[in-house]
Amino acid sequence: xxxxxxxxxxxxxxxxxxxxxxxxxxxxxxxxxxxxxxxxxxxxxxxxxxxxxxxxxxxxxxxxxxxxxxxxxxxxxxxxxxxxxxxxxxxxxxxxxxxxxxxxxxxxxxxxxxxxxxxxxxxxxxxxxxxxxxxx
Numbered sequence: 001x002x003x004x005x006x007x008x009x010x011x012x013x014x015x016x017x018x019x020x021x022x023x024x025x026x027x028x029x030x031x032x033x034x035x036x037x038x039x040x041x042x043x044x045x046x047x048x049x050x051x052x053x054x055x056x057x058x059x060x061x062x063x064x065x066x067x068x069x070x071x072x073x074x075x076x077x078x079x080x081x082x083x084x085x086x087x088x089x090x091x092x093x094x095x096x097x098x099x100x101x102x103x104x105x106x107x108x109x110x111x112x113x114x115x116x117x118x119x120x121x122x123x124x125x126x127x128x129x130x131x132x133x134x135x136x
Contacts, residue, residue, distance in 0.1 A: 013033075049073075049076065050071060
């Protein structure tokens with residue numbers, strides 16, 4: 001994760017051996033996804049053949065709703081069913097991770113502690129931005 005002033009960026013190879021996200025790549029290129037998080041609640045996911053926006057709407061303590069929008073270059077087709085299935089897979093993985101973290105933070109044995117520099121730099125970045133915003 002690369003933190004900037006009001007956003008962060010991650011990149012990752014795209015999983016799977018199917019045709020999804022392998023279109024329109026130069027020969028020998030591996031598909032890669034870019035993930036931008038813009039404080040406080042916007043995610044921009046850039047794939048080889050489309051862009052996806054995720055707007056996170058807080059609903060209360062421990063609850064949120066994610067609104068999705070897909071954008072494709074004019075004149076290009078996008079297999080929405082394949083994209084929805086992949087997006088759902090990624091979302092379910094992310095939900096499981098977030099729920100596990102929240103469960104750990106809510107346990108009787110957790111009081112407070114240092115962030116994991118390797119695994120929690122995105123959370124630390126968000127918290128720093130939140131504190132900065134609250135100070136006004």
